[in-house]
Amino acid sequence: MSLVTYELDDHIATITLNRPEARNAINGAMRQDLNSAWDRFRDTEDAWVGILTATGNAFCAGGDLRDGGGSVGTFGGTSWEKPTINSFESGMELFKPTIAAVNGPCIGYGLTGVLFCDFVIASTDATFSFPEVSLGIPTVVGAIRLPHRVGWANAMELLLTGKPISAERALEVGLVWKLVEPGNLQSEAMGWARTLTEAAPLAQRATKEVAWRTADMGWIEAVRFGETMRKVAGATDDAAEGVRAWVEKRKPHWRGR
Known part of the structure; x- marks a missing residue:
């Protein structure tokens, strides 16, 4: 079973996190699959719009702490994979439109990826958090990106407490672009992607x-x-x-x- 699936239909590429038994926590193998999927989207001329989504009841539980390959840096004496700008969440130069369709908890690594999407559509059951500080770890890429997205104090609310915010709060601060009922999430994201494909x-x-x-x-x-x-x-x-x-x-x- 692929840990990240890639489907292309009518110029719309859907990249799906597919490790539901682990709440889509990112381990080393999944990180490689995710990077490959974004590379494929970037390099496929017929892929015009990308949707990032997930299976199961959680969008992403963050980096898998049992597998350092899913995260980045060196913490507590453990070496973890170092980030590069060649991965989507760390700043890949990708100018095709991207949409995040978020259900359930969106944590750490998952939220960093969402921040690089142009449009964030979330279900009402979504939550968002950067819990790193509660583990004694600084948030890096999220700290670089988030203040530009939601303003300083709203960013610090997430970054310095490690506590989650609701989908409604995320909509209020501008992290989420559109809020929908859980059953409408995928159709809303696909509908907006189709609208985007109408332009050159x-x-x-x-x-x-x-x-x-x-x-x-x-x-x-x-x-x-x-x-x-x-x-x-x-x-x-x-x-x-x-x-x-x-x-x-x-x-x-x-x-x-």
Whole structure:
């Protein structure tokens, strides 16, 4: 049985954490499968939108403390796998749209991955936590990412107490984008993914890259980079198709080229 499944259908890739008997805690083998799934999504031209979800009653119980390969760093004399920017949760450069569909507890490693998704859709039974400080361990990647997502005090609420917050609280602070009943979670995520596939995929990626890279640029540099990306995207077949479709008053047929 694969610990992480990958399914591609109509330009939508669904990456599913599939270790329900361990509440989808990330061990070494599962981490490798997850990294491979994100690499596959990034490198598959026909995959335009990604959904990260999970089987069972928990989204992810964090890193498996019985298997250091599922986490990162060195704690209590135990060596654990070190993070790199080549993994999705640690900052892989991936400009395709991504959606997290979260059910049940979303803890530690799982929440770090969710933070790198563009849209977080959660069921009302979801909870979110970074419990590392309660184990004497600092949160690193989550501490880098979370304040930009939810603001300083809201981030510190999670990072410095180690206590979980409810789905309603996560929606209030902006961690969650949309809240749904548990039975509607997967259909809501898939419906939004289909909506995203209606736009030109290369233009989407260029737009997301501009938003990502210009966050740390000065205004002039940011605009110049944006205009460069506009020219790159404007030279694609999809850009020509978009103009033709507008002139002919029909729906465009995107090819991702």
